[in-house]
Amino acid sequence: MEETAAAAAVPVAQRSSRKGRSIRLESLGGSSEDAPRIAAGIPEFDRVTGGGFVRGSVLLLGGDPGIGKSTLLIEVAAKLAMNGSRVIYVSGEEAIGQVRMRAERLKLSQAPVELAAETNIEDIISTLSSGEPPALVVIDSIQTMWTETVDSAPGTVTQVRGAAQALLRFAKKSGTAVVLVGHVTKDGQIAGPRVVEHMVDAVLSFEGEGSQQFRILRGLKNRFGPTDEIGVFEMTGSGLSEVQNPSALFLSDRDLGSPGTAVFAGMEGTRPLLVEIQALVAPTALGTPRRAVVGADSSRLSMILAVLEARCGVRLSGHDVYLNVAGGLRIVEPAADLAIAAALVSSLSGAALPQDAVYFGEVSLTGAVRAVPQTPARLKEAVKLGFTRAMLPEGGRGDHVEAVSLAPIAALDRLVADIAASSKRGLRAAAGRDSE
Ligand code: TYD
Ligand code: MG
Numbered sequence: 001m002e003e004t005a006a007a008a009a010v011p012v013a014q015r016s017s018r019k020g021r022s023i024r025l026e027s028l029g030g031s032s033e034d035a036p037r038i039a040a041g042i043p044e045f046d047r048v049t050g051g052g053f054v055r056g057s058v059l060l061l062g063g064d065p066g067i068g069k070s071t072l073l074i075e076v077a078a079k080l081a082m083n084g085s086r087v088i089y090v091s092g093e094e095a096i097g098q099v100r101m102r103a104e105r106l107k108l109s110q111a112p113v114e115l116a117a118e119t120n121i122e123d124i125i126s127t128l129s130s131g132e133p134p135a136l137v138v139i140d141s142i143q144t145m146w147t148e149t150v151d152s153a154p155g156t157v158t159q160v161r162g163a164a165q166a167l168l169r170f171a172k173k174s175g176t177a178v179v180l181v182g183h184v185t186k187d188g189q190i191a192g193p194r195v196v197e198h199m200v201d202a203v204l205s206f207e208g209e210g211s212q213q214f215r216i217l218r219g220l221k222n223r224f225g226p227t228d229e230i231g232v233f234e235m236t237g238s239g240l241s242e243v244q245n246p247s248a249l250f251l252s253d254r255d256l257g258s259p260g261t262a263v264f265a266g267m268e269g270t271r272p273l274l275v276e277i278q279a280l281v282a283p284t285a286l287g288t289p290r291r292a293v294v295g296a297d298s299s300r301l302s303m304i305l306a307v308l309e310a311r312c313g314v315r316l317s318g319h320d321v322y323l324n325v326a327g328g329l330r331i332v333e334p335a336a337d338l339a340i341a342a343a344l345v346s347s348l349s350g351a352a353l354p355q356d357a358v359y360f361g362e363v364s365l366t367g368a369v370r371a372v373p374q375t376p377a378r379l380k381e382a383v384k385l386g387f388t389r390a391m392l393p394e395g396g397r398g399d400h401v402e403a404v405s406l407a408p409i410a411a412l413d414r415l416v417a418d419i420a421a422s423s424k425r426g427l428r429a430a431a432g433r434d435s436e
Pocket of ligand 2: 069070
């Protein structure tokens with residue numbers, strides 16, 4: 001049991017006595033005096049925010065602890081400061097010495113970033129309000145901040161919300177861009193940064209598999225830009241470095257010639273991205289076969305399995321199915337269906353897919369392969385990485401790009417038949433149908 005003080009009630013008579021004052025209404029057109037955006041000067045970062053920080057906006061950067069949020073933001077802060085903007089970095093988690101140590105390691109000690117180790121929001125805001133308003137303020141992290149206006153312990157929902165609200169008011173009033181760091185925990189979301197998601201202008205998430213070097217910055221919400229762009233970084237011994245050609249990275253250690261892998265020519269926002277899709281199909285030892293997916297949607301996999309079974313006669317109900325997207329990327333595009341199906345059938349039949357081919361196309365419940373947008377961009381990226389063939393929907397036939405031969409596929413059973421024909425084992429034998 002916890003004792004709580006009731007809020008002082010305002011008498012009803014007093015409340016209703018105030019007459020509303022009239023607000024000036026503005027037009028949609030018209031200009032603001034300042035350049036509305038401040039580019040960070042790190043292209044992979046600016047791509048995700050939609051061209052830089054918007055003045056007076058609040059951005060939340062979420063991610064697992066230890067993923068590299070502080071590293072990314074100190075790099076952004078240093079870059080802006082070196083370009084002449086006033087930047088303040090407030091750490092509630094680390095002491096000044098620790099922040100300095102990281103900066104030294106990143107070779108950024110010379111950047112004129114103003115540092116503070118503080119957790120009291122009133123003190124922080126009064127410091128920020130004195131002098132020239134900063135262009136950027138980083139609050140690392142929102143979970144460590146507390147405000148005197150709220151009567152509960154730091155880290156609780158009320159405190160996180162109260163602190164965020166105070167910073168939001170400061171941002172709108174001063175025109176400073178504020179970045180809040182928020183740790184996302186796998187469980188125990190109670191005081192997680194999700195409680196402020198609705199207040200802030202943009203939510204970015206920094207993702208990656210802890211064991212891998214790649215880090216992906218993804219927009220989840222953005223009032224001033226797109227949310228489908230990603231930024232790709234690599235964590236190195238001396239900080240995060242940008243990956244300008246992610247396709248080359250994601251395909252760097254392909255298992256050439258082994259069955260069960262297909263290269264998907266995907267799009268992330270405006271940028272084409274090639275990734276390897278890996279599937280493993282093996283007879284199950286259990287009554288209910290396993291379906292495990294990393295990096296893709298599991299209901300999408302179930303749908304493709306059902307279509308393969310119902311429309312193409314590929315029986316997988318006696319097999320465990322594992323699906324993995326290489327490099328720690330998460331794919332949301334339905335265009336990956338064809339590549340997923342190809343990888344599955346290839347694994348089942350033991351026939352490796354052609355090494356120089358990319359796959360893309362959406363599979364419908366009828367087994368038809370549907371057209372997807374941005375075919376030329378996908379094909380050009382494939383050419384750039386040395387691919388010479390593309391298996392794509394019929395609708396993509398017209399988008400001819402030099403140096404790729406197109407193999408339009410109208411229906412999924414065509415693809416299955418082609419792969420089965422190249423298999424020594426044969427699909428039916430592999431699927432356990434040889435007794436029929
Ligand atoms: P950090 O930015 O502190 O993560 P967060 O703020 O999201 O909790 O990064 C922590 C990890 O990054 C740490 O485990 C080590 C790694 N790292 C490097 O590999 N190289 C570096 O130069 C730095 C600064 C960190
Ligand atoms: Mg940190």
